[in-house]
Amino acid sequence: MVYSRLARRLRATGKNTFGEYLDLLEKGGADEWERFVNSLTTNLTSFFREPHHFPIFADHLLKLGTKRPIRIWCSAASTGEEPYSIAITVLETFGANASHVSIFASDLDTNVLATAQKGVYPIERVEKMSADRLKRFFLKGSGAQEGYVAVRPELKRLIEFQRVNLLEPNWPVRGPLDIIFCRNVMIYFDKPTQYKILSRFAPMMQPDGLMLAGHSESFLHAADLFKSMGKTVYALAKAR
Numbered sequence: 361m362v363y364s365r366l367a368r369r370l371r372a373t374g375k376n377t378f379g380e381y382l383d384l385l386e387k388g389g390a391d392e393w394e395r396f397v398n399s400l401t402t403n404l405t406s407f408f409r410e411p412h413h414f415p416i417f418a419d420h421l422l423k424l425g426t427k428r429p430i431r432i433w434c435s436a437a438s439t440g441e442e443p444y445s446i447a448i449t450v451l452e453t454f455g456a457n458a459s460h461v462s463i464f465a466s467d468l469d470t471n472v473l474a475t476a477q478k479g480v481y482p483i484e485r486v487e488k489m490s491a492d493r494l495k496r497f498f499l500k501g502s503g504a505q506e507g508y509v510a511v512r513p514e515l516k517r518l519i520e521f522q523r524v525n526l527l528e529p530n531w532p533v534r535g536p537l538d539i540i541f542c543r544n545v546m547i548y549f550d551k552p553t554q555y556k557i558l559s560r561f562a563p564m565m566q567p568d569g570l571m572l573a574g575h576s577e578s579f580l581h582a583a584d585l586f587k588s589m590g591k592t593v594y595a596l597a598k599a600r
């Protein structure tokens with residue numbers, strides 16, 4: 361996988377060997393470093409992926425109500441389907457009274473973030489969406505945009521996109537957070553790295569905050585930080 365992905369970068373930069381490509385990186389091409397990282401990420405995602413999380417999320421929103429700001433971090437947002445699914449759930453829950461909710465959506469990969477920010481998708485990406493949702497939250501393209509849908513501005517307004525590498529020391533994320541979506545990204549890290557990230561998540565959260573993980577991720581090794589509530593939903597292990 362690494363070979364075929366980097367072979368594309370070799371072709372694009374006109375290098376004949378991995379050694380030559382490495383030289384190019386080491387000579388300080390910041391732009392190429394970014395493309396190198398972007399080429400290695402796996403960005404599979406979809407609207408309302410792992411759908412069982414969304415009713416749980418909606419219930420939590422209802423419990424929190426409208427009296428204080430609600431902050432959500434979508435920490436591996438990929439091409440945007442996940443943060444837009446979050447925004448749809450927010451608007452379905454609060455209707456027009458959602459101005460107290462903010463969604464911070466981040467990813468390591470700048471290419472996928474650019475797609476996310478644009479919010480334009482081939483129509484097949486939304487074919488499982490109900491007709492009601494489609495009508496309420498998407499605009500159908502015509503002419504040159506035939507075959508595409510664009511998310512409506514009211515979804516975009518709820519979300520701020522920014523590049524964040526979960527492995528770097530500084531996260532420009534404003535807490536306290538009510539919910540962290542951290543789905544299908546921890547699988548790429550070993551357990552000590554997962555633990556380090558979780559130990560940084562915990563103090564950023566509201567005492568009753570929730571953290572949502574991907575279907576194949578389990579954080580039993582961090583039971584001192586997070587307790588499982590079932591269905592890959594986690595709460596803080598200790599009330600702070």
Ligand SMILES: C[S@@+](CC[C@H](N)C(=O)[O-])C[C@H]1O[C@@H](n2cnc3c(N)ncnc32)[C@H](O)[C@@H]1O
Pocket residue numbers: 401402403404405406409435436437438439442466467468469472524525526527542543544545548574
């Ligand atoms: C498989 S996708 C999952 C997307 C979405 N969370 C979902 O569940 O549908 C994994 C995402 O994690 C991002 N990623 C990988 N390493 C990362 C890191 N160190 N920091 C932040 N994001 C990272 C990738 O760029 C990719 O978009």
